[in-house]
Amino acid sequence: MTQTAAIIGGGVIGGGWAARFLLNGWDVRVFDLDPDAEAKLAPVLAQARRALPSLTDVALPPEGCLSFHTDLAEAVSGVTWIQESVPERLEIKHKVLAEVQAACPDDAVIGSSTSGFKPSELQDGAARPGQIMVCHPFNPVYLMPLIEVVPSPHTDPALVEKAEAILRSLGHFPLRVRKEIDAHIADRFLEAVWREALWLVKDGVATTEEIDEAIRMGFGIRWAQMGLFDTYRTAGGEAGMRHFMAQFGPALKWPWTRLMDVPEFTDDLVELIAGQSDAQSGHMTIPEMLKARDDNLVAMMRALKANDWGAGAVMNAHEAQLREGTVLGAHADALDDVTQPILTVRRAVPLDWTDYNGHMNEARYLQAFGDASDRFMALIGCDADYIATGGSYFTAETHIRHVDEVHAGTLIEVRTRVLAGADKKLHLFHEMFDGTRLLATGEHFLLHVSLETRRPSEPAPAIVHALARIAQAHAGLPVPEGAGRAVGQRP
Amino acid sequence: MTQTAAIIGGGVIGGGWAARFLLNGWDVRVFDLDPDAEAKLAPVLAQARRALPSLTDVALPPEGCLSFHTDLAEAVSGVTWIQESVPERLEIKHKVLAEVQAACPDDAVIGSSTSGFKPSELQDGAARPGQIMVCHPFNPVYLMPLIEVVPSPHTDPALVEKAEAILRSLGHFPLRVRKEIDAHIADRFLEAVWREALWLVKDGVATTEEIDEAIRMGFGIRWAQMGLFDTYRTAGGEAGMRHFMAQFGPALKWPWTRLMDVPEFTDDLVELIAGQSDAQSGHMTIPEMLKARDDNLVAMMRALKANDWGAGAVMNAHEAQLREGTVLGAHADALDDVTQPILTVRRAVPLDWTDYNGHMNEARYLQAFGDASDRFMALIGCDADYIATGGSYFTAETHIRHVDEVHAGTLIEVRTRVLAGADKKLHLFHEMFDGTRLLATGEHFLLHVSLETRRPSEPAPAIVHALARIAQAHAGLPVPEGAGRAVGQRP
Numbered sequence: 001m002t003q004t005a006a007i008i009g010g011g012v013i014g015g016g017w018a019a020r021f022l023l024n025g026w027d028v029r030v031f032d033l034d035p036d037a038e039a040k041l042a043p044v045l046a047q048a049r050r051a052l053p054s055l056t057d058v059a060l061p062p063e064g065c066l067s068f069h070t071d072l073a074e075a076v077s078g079v080t081w082i083q084e085s086v087p088e089r090l091e092i093k094h095k096v097l098a099e100v101q102a103a104c105p106d107d108a109v110i111g112s113s114t115s116g117f118k119p120s121e122l123q124d125g126a127a128r129p130g131q132i133m134v135c136h137p138f139n140p141v142y143l144m145p146l147i148e149v150v151p152s153p154h155t156d157p158a159l160v161e162k163a164e165a166i167l168r169s170l171g172h173f174p175l176r177v178r179k180e181i182d183a184h185i186a187d188r189f190l191e192a193v194w195r196e197a198l199w200l201v202k203d204g205v206a207t208t209e210e211i212d213e214a215i216r217m218g219f220g221i222r223w224a225q226m227g228l229f230d231t232y233r234t235a236g237g238e239a240g241m242r243h244f245m246a247q248f249g250p251a252l253k254w255p256w257t258r259l260m261d262v263p264e265f266t267d268d269l270v271e272l273i274a275g276q277s278d279a280q281s282g283h284m285t286i287p288e289m290l291k292a293r294d295d296n297l298v299a300m301m302r303a304l305k306a307n308d309w310g311a312g313a314v315m316n317a318h319e320a321q322l323r324e325g326t327v328l329g330a331h332a333d334a335l336d337d338v339t340q341p342i343l344t345v346r347r348a349v350p351l352d353w354t355d356y357n358g359h360m361n362e363a364r365y366l367q368a369f370g371d372a373s374d375r376f377m378a379l380i381g382c383d384a385d386y387i388a389t390g391g392s393y394f395t396a397e398t399h400i401r402h403v404d405e406v407h408a409g410t411l412i413e414v415r416t417r418v419l420a421g422a423d424k425k426l427h428l429f430h431e432m433f434d435g436t437r438l439l440a441t442g443e444h445f446l447l448h449v450s451l452e453t454r455r456p457s458e459p460a461p462a463i464v465h466a467l468a469r470i471a472q473a474h475a476g477l478p479v480p481e482g483a484g485r486a487v488g489q490r491p
Numbered sequence: 492m493t494q495t496a497a498i499i500g501g502g503v504i505g506g507g508w509a510a511r512f513l514l515n516g517w518d519v520r521v522f523d524l525d526p527d528a529e530a531k532l533a534p535v536l537a538q539a540r541r542a543l544p545s546l547t548d549v550a551l552p553p554e555g556c557l558s559f560h561t562d563l564a565e566a567v568s569g570v571t572w573i574q575e576s577v578p579e580r581l582e583i584k585h586k587v588l589a590e591v592q593a594a595c596p597d598d599a600v601i602g603s604s605t606s607g608f609k610p611s612e613l614q615d616g617a618a619r620p621g622q623i624m625v626c627h628p629f630n631p632v633y634l635m636p637l638i639e640v641v642p643s644p645h646t647d648p649a650l651v652e653k654a655e656a657i658l659r660s661l662g663h664f665p666l667r668v669r670k671e672i673d674a675h676i677a678d679r680f681l682e683a684v685w686r687e688a689l690w691l692v693k694d695g696v697a698t699t700e701e702i703d704e705a706i707r708m709g710f711g712i713r714w715a716q717m718g719l720f721d722t723y724r725t726a727g728g729e730a731g732m733r734h735f736m737a738q739f740g741p742a743l744k745w746p747w748t749r750l751m752d753v754p755e756f757t758d759d760l761v762e763l764i765a766g767q768s769d770a771q772s773g774h775m776t777i778p779e780m781l782k783a784r785d786d787n788l789v790a791m792m793r794a795l796k797a798n799d800w801g802a803g804a805v806m807n808a809h810e811a812q813l814r815e816g817t818v819l820g821a822h823a824d825a826l827d828d829v830t831q832p833i834l835t836v837r838r839a840v841p842l843d844w845t846d847y848n849g850h851m852n853e854a855r856y857l858q859a860f861g862d863a864s865d866r867f868m869a870l871i872g873c874d875a876d877y878i879a880t881g882g883s884y885f886t887a888e889t890h891i892r893h894v895d896e897v898h899a900g901t902l903i904e905v906r907t908r909v910l911a912g913a914d915k916k917l918h919l920f921h922e923m924f925d926g927t928r929l930l931a932t933g934e935h936f937l938l939h940v941s942l943e944t945r946r947p948s949e950p951a952p953a954i955v956h957a958l959a960r961i962a963q964a965h966a967g968l969p970v971p972e973g974a975g976r977a978v979g980q981r982p
Contacts (some may be wrong), residue, residue: 012726138709139726146709173708179696185705188691192683197719200679205670212718214676216801217664218629218637220714225787226780227703227711228688233768234780235503235630241768245761270736277724277732289717289725292800296716299794306843307786310707352797362886363858370853395853399978400889405945427979443978454896486977487890487934488918 002027002064005081006104008072008096010034013113014085015041016141018066019048021081023142024170025061030068031075038068043287048142050409051294054350055143055171055301056319057371058328059411072096073103080105081166083135085113093122101127109163111135115187118180120152130156133163134177136184140290143297145173145311148184171318173311201273208273209280224300225310299352328375335379338473341431342379344372345414354408365400369430369442372414376428380466382459391459393426393446401441401482410434419483421471422464424448424456429480441482493518493555496572497595499563499587501528503535504604505576507632509557510539512572514633515661516552521559522566529559534778539633541900542785545841546634546662546792547810548862549819550902563587564594571596572657574626576604584613592618600654602626606678609671611643621647624654625668627675631781634788636664636802639675662809664802692764699764700771715791716801790843819866826870829964832922833870835863836905845899856891856923860933863905863921871957873950882950884917884937892932892973901925910974912962913955915939915947920971932973 005021007014010032018041022028030037045066053060069075076082082104086096093112100110110132112122123129134150147167151160164174177184183191200206206214222231229241236244281289304312327335327343335342345368353364377383377393386392406412413433420427430442450457459467481491496512498505501523509532513519521528536557544551560566567573573595577587584603591601601623603613614620625641638658642651655665668675674682691697697705713722720732727735772780795803818826818834826833836859844855868874868884877883897903904924911918921933941948950958972982 138713144709144712146705148705173704175701175704175708177697178701179694181696185691185697185702186709188687189684189706190710192687193680193719196679196683200672200676203670205672206668206676208720210666210669211676212720213664213666214637214639215680215714215718216716217666217805218635218677219681220711220716220718221635221788221791221802222629222784223706223711224715224791225707225711226784227706228684229699229703229764229768230772230780231784233772234777234784241765242761245764270733273720273736274732277720281721281724286725289721292798293713293717293722293725295798296795296800297712299798300712300715300791303790303794303843304787307783307790309783309787311712314708352794361858362861362889363854366857366889366891367852367854394893396893397978398853398857398889398891398893400857402885402887402889445978484977484979486975486980487888487936488975489977 003080004029004064004078005083006031006076006079006100007083007085008032008075008100009085009087009113010037010041010068011085012044012139013137013141014083015044016048016139017083017085017113017137019045019052019142020170020172022064022066023048023052023060025064026081027064028066029075029079030066031070031072032068033070044140044142047140047290047294050291051140051298051351052142053348053409054298054352055305055315056322057347057350058319058322059346059348060322072099076100076104076108078105079108081163082108082110083113084110088114088116090117090121093117094125097122097126097132101131106131107159109133109135109159109166111163113137116183118152118182119150119155120180123152123154129154131159133160134180134184135163135167135174136187137172138186140294140297143294143301145171145301145314146186147172147174148177148186149174150177150180150184152180168317169321171315173314198269198273201276202269207280208276212280225304295351298350302350302352327379338470339476341415341417341474341477342376342470343413344375344379344416344430345412345432347412349406349408349410349412351408358407360406360408362400362402365402365432365440366398366442368412368414368432369398369400369440369444370395372416372430372442373428373444373446376416380470381463386460386463387451389460390451391448391457392451393459394449395444395446397445399443399485399487401485402439403441404434404437404439406434406439412439417477417480418467418471418474419443419479421467424458426467429483431480441480443483494571495520495555495569496574497522497567497570497591498574498576499523499566499591500576500578500604501525501532501559502576503630504628504632505574506532506535507539507630508574508576508604508628510536510543510633511661511663513555513557514539514543514551516555517572518555519557520566520570521557522561522563523559524561535633538631538781538785541782542631542789542842543633544839544900544902545789545843546796546806547813548838548841549810549813550837550839551813563590567591567595567599569596570599572654573599573601574604575601579605579607581608581612584608585616588613588617588623592622597622598650600624600626600650600657602654604628607674609643609673610641610646611671614643614645620645622650624651625671625675626654626658626665627678628663629677631785631788634785634792636662636792636805637677638663638665639668639677640665641668641671641675643671659808660812662806664805689760689764692767693760698771699767703771716795786842789841793841793843818870829961830967832906832908832965832968833867833961834904835866835870835907835921836903836923838903840897840899840901840903842899849898851897851899853891853893856893856931857889857933859903859905859923860889860891860921860931860935861886863907863933864919864935864937867907867919871961872954877951877954878942880951881942882939882948883942884950885940886935886937888936890934890976890978892976893930894932895925895928895930897925897930903930908968908971909958909962909965910934910970912958915949917958920974922971932971934974 004027007018136148138144167174305315426446432439448459495518498509627639629635658665917937919935923930939950
């Protein structure tokens with residue numbers, strides 16, 4: 001059943017939440033009194049549609065319905081989730097939360113995007129404090145995994161767990177903050193760095209560009225995959241954290257940072273920083289920068305996904321949820337009908353599979369076909385558990401015909417038929433489609449091998465049996481166009 | 492001519508420097524009085540040999556010679572670069588620098604890895620202060636791009652430029668720090684974050700693991716590609732930095748961070764943090780963590796490389812240097828001998844091209860062959876400039892025979908011959924080797940197309956001519972084994 005989220009406040013953060021819910025199949029109601037609310041949301045939604053489907057190697061569910069509302073009670077009526085992203089002023093938040101609670105279901109999650117306030121401050125004077133918690137996101141909300149989930153002692157623990165399960169179903173990483181504190185966790189670090197950066201610019205030690213390079217050429221890359229403590233743990237060598245702290249702890253006594261003071265926020269300082277920022281990045285428009293940012297985030301997160309690490313492991317868990325109960329899922333018993341070619345891949349073409357013109361690179365056709373072969377293998381029982389016992393299929397030969405082009409973001413499907421499958425041999429024919437448009441065919445000859453000897457070997461009887469069933473059913477299909485052909489050979 | 496670097500102090504940092512120079516073709520002399528110096532360096536070198544060749548899509552030069560020394564004068568005699576990485580105590584650094592200057596060439600770069608001292612402090616009392624500068628690296632030195640280059644007013648500006656050119660030739664990003672200051676730039680931020688993290692752990696607000704997640708699931712990923720200011724610039728929307736500062740500047744007045752105080756560094760605090768770190772990551776050994784870290788850094792930096800952004804743009808610049816003057820370089824006139832198959836790819840199999848067993852994934856064979864086709868196209872004049880005029884070759888068909896397996900780190904070469912090349916048609920046959928061991932063949936049929944109409948079109952006369960020359964020369968070669976064959980067809 002489709003669930004509904006109400007997004008209160010349609011700025012960059014609210015818009016990011018709206019996109020994240022919508023693209024994960026939720027209906028979304030946006031409450032914003034700005035008559036331009038829809039126009040304001042459009043670019044955020046366009047960015048999200050471009051980038052978010054890239055994060056998983058399986059298609060997202062169909063988009064939900066998006067509607068805009070100027071009646072708050074209407075917007076929150078009957079919804080499962082309310083996300084408050086109004087300006088950071090406590091009296092505004094109190095007023096909005098009171099109106100929300102007057103009309104929303106008692107068991108809905110009310111999350112606040114506040115970056116500074118504690119949940120108990122938000123709950124102050126509320127009709128049902130137990131329903132309110134902080135769910136603090138990071139920009140761009142449609143891509144970043146982290147949500148700081150901060151309950152107060154008065155928040156209903158069951159509702160917090162419900163909220164976290166929903167966030168995980170959106171591909172988020174809910175980080176439960178165990179003790180409420182101003183600015184939660186991450187923004188306390190951001191503030192510390194921001195203050196020191198302002199001093200360095202003000203004192204002429206470094207420009208904004210030099211500071212950005214000092215971050216992204218160094219610890220920024222490290223922190224994208226391990227945080228502070230694991231980075232230092234590895235720096236400590238075998239002795240780990242204790243050694244690191246013994247070595248570097250005393251350095252804390254040195255008066256390096258200027259953080260005891262806040263630089264005065266004068267017009268001169270604003271101009272100095274804004275001017276340096278223009279010199280640094282004024283050659284790019286903001287939309288160009290957002291596109292580059294999303295391309296980079298997607299590509300790096302997909303790199304972590306391949307390693308099943310950090311943000312990438314979160315994406316893999318999300319993907320497993322998306323596959324569940326489909327023929328693309330873990331269990332072969334979803335495979336009822338074998339009279340037709342079998343759906344083995346259903347996914348968007350991700351941003352990092354394309355060239356600078358946005359067309360899918362030739363090697364990625366083979367990657368999709370390779371994924372299709374892997375999925376077919378799993379369907380006949382040659383899955384991770386079987387492979388762990390020492391047998392697998394290796395590709396010996398591949399013939400790809402590129403029939404038509406395809407762009408990033410396109411939903412592609414691969415359908416697979418068995419041309420032959422007996423003994424050690426497996427001869428597959430994949431067809432890749434965009435809807436009914438044929439994009440490419442892949443003909444593949446695989447051999448079952450022993451992973452120990454790396455030589456051909458007989459597969460387990462269960463695999464032989466499962467494969468025979470499909471091979472027999474597919475034997476009745478007409479031979480597909482292009483099968484059995486050499487490079488350059490015409491029909 | 493091979494250049495020589497002297498590495499003074501063979502710990503993790505010195506070892507990282509040694510590996511970076513050595514794998515970029517420099518001879519390296521390590522000075523370390525520890526009788527276990529060689530054994531101490533071995534794991535760092537093994538890690539670097541595993542990871543560094545992955546960063547570029549062209550092979551690094553052959554490794555230089557590594558030697559170990561207990562005579563400092565011998566170690567620094569005649570060298571181009573001296574890197575000091577001894578413990579962070581000024582009197583030790585002064586003593587070492589004096590001995591170095593007594594024996595090293597006057598025009599050698601003397602870089603110090605100090606993370607805290609200013610160059611003028613290092614120069615105090617030196618025989619030739621102008622030769623000394625800070626070159627502050629980041630762990631792992633063999634992978635991280637950033638080097639903070641900090642001259643004092645007494646450092647010879649010409650020598651600073653020489654140092655930066657050398658660092659760039661090693662694939663580093665030298666960041667010139669314009670005003671010397673304690674801890675340079677990056678470590679001031681690290682200290683600020685470290686202090687706040689200690690408070691959060693001490694006060695029971697968050698564990699080390701929760702802090703690491705707050706970093707790597709959020710701003711860590713952002714900072715790996717844009718730093719602090721560009722991230723905020725994009726968050727400010729069209730109005731950029733001025734808008735962002737107007738909106739968030741006042742928040743600086745809120746007393747979020749605890750950074751005015753340093754937590755007392757008691758045994759209890761050390762135990763608390765070390766214990767939490769064990770709970771977080773004690774299930775992995777340090778070598779396992781280092782392997783995971785390097786896999787992640789390589790994969791993310793390669794993701795940025797594909798986008799030619801940040802650390803990835805640094806890698807592309809390094810790669811262009813490595814290609815220069817070879818047949819793999821920008822200019823086709825390197826192609827003298829066309830009587831034999833042409834070298835089109837020479838590279839290590841990078842870590843992110845392999846499966847969990849370390850074997851190259853099937854799609855990456857096609858990526859290497861696609862790169863070979865691209866390089867061949869450039870050699871006949873179908874290069875980026877030509878493509879910008881609206882013509883290119885598209886692959887229509889591919890036939891790959893997987894002959895043998897190959898592991899990450901292996902140096903592979905692709906040699907390309909023309910089976911046919913006239914009019915719009917280009918029929919190529921690639922062979923991939925590890926030395927003389929054949930790994931795979933790729934037969935490819937390409938068509939010249941108009942990028943506007945996406946339909947076949949005639950190539951420019953210069954391309955027709957260049958291609959005819961090679962096709963004619965290759966016509967005399969025997970037809971390669973496997974050419975013209977369909978999938979499953981035996982010889």
